[in-house]
Amino acid sequence: MKTLFVTSEIAPWVKTGGLGDVAGALPQALRQAGCDLRVLAPRYPALQKAFPNAEHLAHLPSLGGQLPAADLYAAQHADGLPFLLLDCPQLFDRPGNPYLGPEGIDWLDNHLRFGLLSRVAARLAGDATPLDWRPDILHCHDWQTALAPYYLRFYEKGGAASVLTIHNLAFQGIFPPQVLDELGLLASDWHIDGVEYYSQLSFLKAGLRHADRLTTVSPTYAREIQTTAEGMGLSGLLRSRAAELTGILNGIDTTIWNPASDSHLAATYDREHLDAKRKNKAALQRQFGLPERSDCPLFAVVSRLTSQKGLDLVAAAGDLLAALPAQLVVLGNGDKTLEAAFRKLAERHPQHIAVTIGFDEALAHHIEAGADCFLMPSRFEPCGLNQMYSLAYGTPPLVRATGGLADTVIDADSGALGNGFVFSETTPAALMHTVRRAAEAWRDPKRWRQLQMAAMAGDYSWRVPAARYLDLYRTLQRQ
Numbered sequence: 001m002k003t004l005f006v007t008s009e010i011a012p013w014v015k016t017g018g019l020g021d022v023a024g025a026l027p028q029a030l031r032q033a034g035c036d037l038r039v040l041a042p043r044y045p046a047l048q049k050a051f052p053n054a055e056h057l058a059h060l061p062s063l064g065g066q067l068p069a070a071d072l073y074a075a076q077h078a079d080g081l082p083f084l085l086l087d088c089p090q091l092f093d094r095p096g097n098p099y100l101g102p103e104g105i106d107w108l109d110n111h112l113r114f115g116l117l118s119r120v121a122a123r124l125a126g127d128a129t130p131l132d133w134r135p136d137i138l139h140c141h142d143w144q145t146a147l148a149p150y151y152l153r154f155y156e157k158g159g160a161a162s163v164l165t166i167h168n169l170a171f172q173g174i175f176p177p178q179v180l181d182e183l184g185l186l187a188s189d190w191h192i193d194g195v196e197y198y199s200q201l202s203f204l205k206a207g208l209r210h211a212d213r214l215t216t217v218s219p220t221y222a223r224e225i226q227t228t229a230e231g232m233g234l235s236g237l238l239r240s241r242a243a244e245l246t247g248i249l250n251g252i253d254t255t256i257w258n259p260a261s262d263s264h265l266a267a268t269y270d271r272e273h274l275d276a277k278r279k280n281k282a283a284l285q286r287q288f289g290l291p292e293r294s295d296c297p298l299f300a301v302v303s304r305l306t307s308q309k310g311l312d313l314v315a316a317a318g319d320l321l322a323a324l325p326a327q328l329v330v331l332g333n334g335d336k337t338l339e340a341a342f343r344k345l346a347e348r349h350p351q352h353i354a355v356t357i358g359f360d361e362a363l364a365h366h367i368e369a370g371a372d373c374f375l376m377p378s379r380f381e382p383c384g385l386n387q388m389y390s391l392a393y394g395t396p397p398l399v400r401a402t403g404g405l406a407d408t409v410i411d412a413d414s415g416a417l418g419n420g421f422v423f424s425e426t427t428p429a430a431l432m433h434t435v436r437r438a439a440e441a442w443r444d445p446k447r448w449r450q451l452q453m454a455a456m457a458g459d460y461s462w463r464v465p466a467a468r469y470l471d472l473y474r475t476l477q478r479q
């Protein structure tokens with residue numbers, strides 16, 4: 001089974017969220033399960049630096065429109081995973097975030113940047129590939145690569161079967177109609193079953209319509225996106241493809257997110273040595289400049305600060321949370337109003353609330369280990385990885401019942417399997433009610449230990465999800 005896995009992010013080098021984590025771990029799990037897999041990604045500066053000895057493989061002339069010529073380089077990860085790096089300095093040799101310029105605004109040529117990635121993926125998956133390796137499966141992720149199944153179907157011959165995984169339906173890759181020519185697409189592609197979406201061009205819609213199979217990252221989200229309320233304007237199309245759409249819950253990289261070996265922690269620990277977790281709490285309180293209290297629970301947030309994540313509810317409940325008493329640490333960046341709201345809360349409650357605005361991988365690990373309870377009140381959450389990191393770190397998550405959160409967290413009050421706290425209504429009052437429940441449970445050490453044990457007993461690895469992706473690839477190979 002040969003698979004070309006195409007992605008615009010890949011941890012640890014290029015990551016804005018969970019997509020990067022998934023692309024950093026799932027390919028390796030698939031390889032271990034027997035798949036001959038190569039990862040195609042843009043040759044961003046971070047990847048140039050990571051693989052300075054990458055070998056030139058092929059030159060690709062322009063594949064139409066204003067898509068520039070490009071080159072392919074081969075590199076190999078230390079663990080043996082082969083990468084194909086798409087080199088096009090005019091599009092990819094830009095530092096920092098893969099989508100945004102220095103002012104935090106989308107690059108104006110993102111359609112060309114990810115159009116090229118998609119177009120090259122399709123070329124490599126068809127008969128005209130310049131490589132001597134042609135995949136059976138082309139596996140794409142999110143809007144950034146969603147034009148690939150379309151190009152493959154209509155612009156290449158004898159292609160691989162295609163799979164498109166939806167990590168977040170909120171990002172659809174929508175551009176004005178003028179970009180049609182630039183992407184080497186024809187006027188005849190401009191129709192409802194082509195690339196047109198409400199008079200705009202949508203990368204994601206084209207992929208959702210034309211990939212052979214669709215997956216998303218949890219069973220609950222697979223159901224939710226077929227409803228008008230959660231389908232972000234695409235529920236009709238998704239319902240029409242219900243037979244080809246499956247939800248496969250993400251895993252986590254248990255070599256990176258493992259409290260027994262995590263080098264970012266003040267003290268490592270496991271289920272049998274949970275007491276060492278306390279040292280992480282004290283170290284975290286020190287790091288955030290909070291009093292080292294062991295008599296009140298420490299809640300935590302690590303997140304993109306966007307409306308998806310429901311953190312406005314936390315900001316609104318902040319005063320009450322501090323008064324419980326409880327402590328709160330927040331690591332995140334994004335929405336400026338939310339950043340300001342958390343800064344204000346920290347100013348008002350310096351003994352109880354502390355905030356770091358920014359993106360800091362090491363601190364994220366430290367928080368998972370040092371906090372008592374992790375907050376994820378998302379409005380929607382396709383899968384969510386942080387609640388699984390929290391479960392693995394014995395830090396019961398408090399979540400809203402949506403998407404992958406509903407598929408991984410079981411409420412403490414629902415029996416012995418309880419591993420966290422779940423609420424439904426998207427209001428500060430409902431959140432606060434559940435925060436109080438969690439604080440009360442925390443005050444009962446036996447009960448809390450039972451929750452931590454249940455959380456840490458789960459298997460959150462990629463073993464089962466990778467097997468499910470392989471099964472899916474096999475059904476396509478047989479057709």
Ligand code: ADP
Nearest residue numbers: 017018303304332358359360361364384385386
């Ligand atoms: P999403 O992909 O929607 O942002 P996930 O829970 O799937 O949500 O994944 C988020 C990933 O990004 C996690 O690995 C999380 O630790 C990381 N992350 C988010 N914000 C930050 C931040 N400010 N600093 C460090 N890591 C962050």
Ligand code: GLC
Nearest residue numbers: 018019167381382383384385
């Ligand atoms: C997206 C989703 C998140 C999911 C991640 C990886 O960013 O918002 O819920 O965990 O992709 O699939």
